[in-house]
Amino acid sequence: MSDVTFPVGIDVHEQFANADQQRHAAQLGMWIWLVTELLLFAGLFMVALVLHIMHPGSVRAAVLHFKFWIGAANTAVLICSSFTMSGAIMLSRMGWQRWMVRCMLATAALGSLFLLLKGYEYYLDYAEHMMPFVGQPYALEGDPASRLFTNLYFVTTALHGAHLTTGVAILLWMAWQAHRPGFLQARQNRIEVYGLYWHFIDLIWIIVFPLLYVVGR
Amino acid sequence: MSTQLSIAHDPAARHALWQRMRVPAFAFVALMLFLAAIVGLGALAPSRTASFIEIGLVACMILTVLLFSMEVRLETPLMRFFALIGFAWVGILFGMVLLDYLSR
C-alpha cells in the first residue's frame, strides 16, 4: 500500500523549537478557541433557560410550532458528518490522502445538507408566519412572550448556521489544497485541528436541538 | 483511481483502517441511540419529567462527543483541563443567574 499512502508530518514554523511543540500549540489553540465558542453559545442557552423559567406556557406554544422532525433529522445528519470527519482524521494519520479528501468532501456534503434542510425549515417558518421580525403578522399574536423564544430560536440557529457555513467553506478549501500530493507531509496537523472544530460545532447543535425543539414540548 | 480501489479492497489495509475506526463507529452508534431516545421521548411522551431525562441524555451525548469523537480521553491533562474549563464556566454563569431567577 505504498503508492497511495503519503508521508505524514508538518512544516515547523520558525518561532517553534520543534514539530512537537508546534503540534501541541496548535491543538491547544483550537481547544481554547472552542472554549470561547462554547461560552458564546452559552449566553444564548442562558436566555433560553430563563425564558423556559419565566414563560413556560409561551415557550411551549412556540416550541410546538418549530419543525421538530427537521431538527431531529438535522441532528442525525450532523452525527453522520462527525463520523465521516473522524474517518478523514484517521485516514490522514495513515497517510491515505485521497481517501481522506473523499471523507472531507462527504463531510462537507453532509454539512451542506444540514444547511439545505435548515433553509427549508426557515421557509416553512416564513410560510407559517413564525418570523415575527420580518413585518408579516405573527402566528401567535395573542402571546407576546412566545415571540421572545421564537426570535431566540432564529438568533441561535443562525449563529450556528454561520459557524457551519464557515466550517464547510474551510473544509472545501482544505480539500482543494489536499488534492495535490504532499499536503499530509506538510500540514497533517491542520486536519487534526480542524476536526476538533467540526466535532464541536456538532456538539453545539446537540445542545441546541433539545434546548429549542424538545425540552418544554 | 484503480490503485485506490485496490487499496480499499486490500484486506490488511482495510483491517488497519477498521482498527482505527472502531471508536468513531462506537461513538456514532451511541450518539444515534441517544438521539433516538431524546426524539422518542419528545415526540411520544412530552412532560416535565421527560425534560429532565432529556437533559441527562444530552449530557451523555456531550460526553460521548468530547471523550470519543474529540479524543479527550487520549489527551494530555492540559487539553483535558481546557476541554472542561469552558463547561465549568458555563456552570458558573447558569448557577449564579438561576440563583437570582429561582429566588425572585
Next chain:
Amino acid sequence: MSPLDITLRDPETPRSTLGRPPDYLHEAHTLRSWFFTTDHKRIALLYLATITAFFVVGAIAAGLVRLSLIVPNGQIFTSDTYNKLFTVHGVVMVWFFLIPSIPATFGNFLIPLMIGAKDLAFPRLNLLSWYVFIGGGLFTVADLVIGGVDTGWTFYAPLSTTFSNTYVVPALIGVIIVGFSSILTGLNFVVTIHTMRAPGMTWFRMPIFVWTHYAVSLIFLLGTPVITITLILLVMERSFGIGVFDPRLGGDPVLFEHLFWFYSHPAVYIMVLPGMGVISEIVPAFAQKRLFGYRFVAYASLALASITFFVWGHHMFVNGESNLAALVFSLLSFAVAVPSAVKVYNWTATMYKGSIRLQTPMLYAMGYIGLFVLGGLTGLFLATLSINEHTHGTYFVVAHFHYIMVGGTMLAFLGGLHFWWPKFTGKMYPEAWGRVSAIFIFIGFNVTFFPQFLLGYLGMPRRYHDYPPEFQLLNIVSSAGATILAAGYIFPMIYLIWSLWFGRQAPSNPWQAKGLEWTTTSPPPTHNFETPPTVDFAPYDYPLRTPADV
C-alpha cells in the same frame, strides 16, 4: 563602600550608535515592515501608539465633562451633549484603552522575552488581532464623535434598546469586533505560556508579570464571548425588536445586566491584574529584594481571576435581582479582598528593609499601592448591601472605580512604560521629568477624585450634568485637580517622544533588575536572544542579604 553599592552601579557603558548589535527597531524602516510585521515587539508598539491615541480621545472627553461640572446648572453644554461626552469617555477608556492597555502592549512585548521564546505561538494571529482592534476601535470612535451615543459605556437596556435616539448600533458593533481582538490576544498568550517556555523555565520560575497575564488571558477567553453574544442580542433587540430584554413583551432587562456584568465585572480584573504584574516587577527591582511570598502572589492572581466570576451581582443590588442573590453576591464580593490584600501585603513586605531607589517607575508603583488600597477598601463599602443602598449610582461609585482604574491600572501602565522604555526603545527617558510628572499625576489624581467620594456620600448622582449649588465647591476642586492630572499626562507624552531622538543610549539592564528580558540587548534583536536562553535560576534572583548588610 559596601558590596551592595557596587552592585547598584551600572556595569555597562552605553554603546555608541555605530556598531550596535542588530535590533528589531533598526532591522527595517519601511511602513510595510511595520504594518505587516509579525514580530510581537513591533505589534506591541503598534498597540502602544493606538491605545495612546484612544486615550487622548477619552481624556479630552473627560476634560470636557469636568469643565461642564464647574457650574451647577449645566450651562456649558446641553444635557444631550453632556451625555454624549461621558459616553465617549467611558466607552473609549474602558473598551479601547484600559482593557487592552497593559496586556496588548507590555504583555505582547514582554511575555516571549520573559519566558525565553522567539515570538508568540501565533504571530500572524497577533497581527490580525491588532487590525481587528484598530478596525473596531476606529469605527466606534468615529460613531461616538461624529454621531454620538448617550447610553454610557454600560449600554443598559431598555435605555439603549428603546429610549435612546442616538447611534447605538454602530457603537455596539465596534465593541463586539474589538472583543475578538481580546480573545485572540488571550488565546495567543495562554498557548505561548503553556508551550513555548525556554528550557528550564518552570511555572514557578516565571515572573509574576507572566502569571498575571496568564490569569488575565483566562478572563479574556472565558468572559469576552459572553459579552459578545450579549451585545449581539442588544443589536438584535434594537434593530429587530427580538424582545428578550424588553419588558413590554415579557423580556427582562435585568437579564441583560446579568450577562453584561458576567463579563464586565471580570473586566475590572482584566484592567487590574496586568497592573499588579507590572508592580510585582518594579517593586523588587527598585528595592533590590526578592519578591516576598512569590508563590502566594502567583496563586493570588489565579484566585482573583476565578473569584471575580462569582461576584458580578454586586452591580445590581438595587436593580431588581432577588434578595437571596444579592446576599450571596455580597458575601462572595468580600472574598475578592483576600487575594487583593495578599498582593498588597507582599509588595509592602518586599519593600521592607530593601534598599529603595525612588526613581520614576518606583514612584508610580508606590502611588499605585496607596491608591489601590483606597480603591479596594471603598469597594468593600460598596459590596456591603446596606451601604450600597445609599451610595449606588452616586459619585462615590465613580470615585471608587477611578481609584482602581486610574490609580491602579493607569499608574501601573505609566510605571511600566518608564520601567521598560529603555528595553522597548533603547533610550533612557529624562529622570527628573519623569519624577515630576509622577508627582503631578499622584497629586492631580487625588485632588480630582477624593472630592468625588465626598460628593457621592452626600448624594450627588453620577451622569447628571446639573446638580444642587451646594455641591459646587467640591466639583470645582475636582475639576482643578483634573487640570493637574492632565499636565501629568502631557509631560510624559512629550519627553518620551523627545527621548527617542535625544535620550541617552540605554544599557541592557539599566535598573540592575532580574529576569530574562534584561539579559538581552536594549532594544532586543528580532528573535529576542542571540542564543536561546536556558533557565537555571529562581525568579527575582536578587542578592540575598543578611540583616547585617542592611
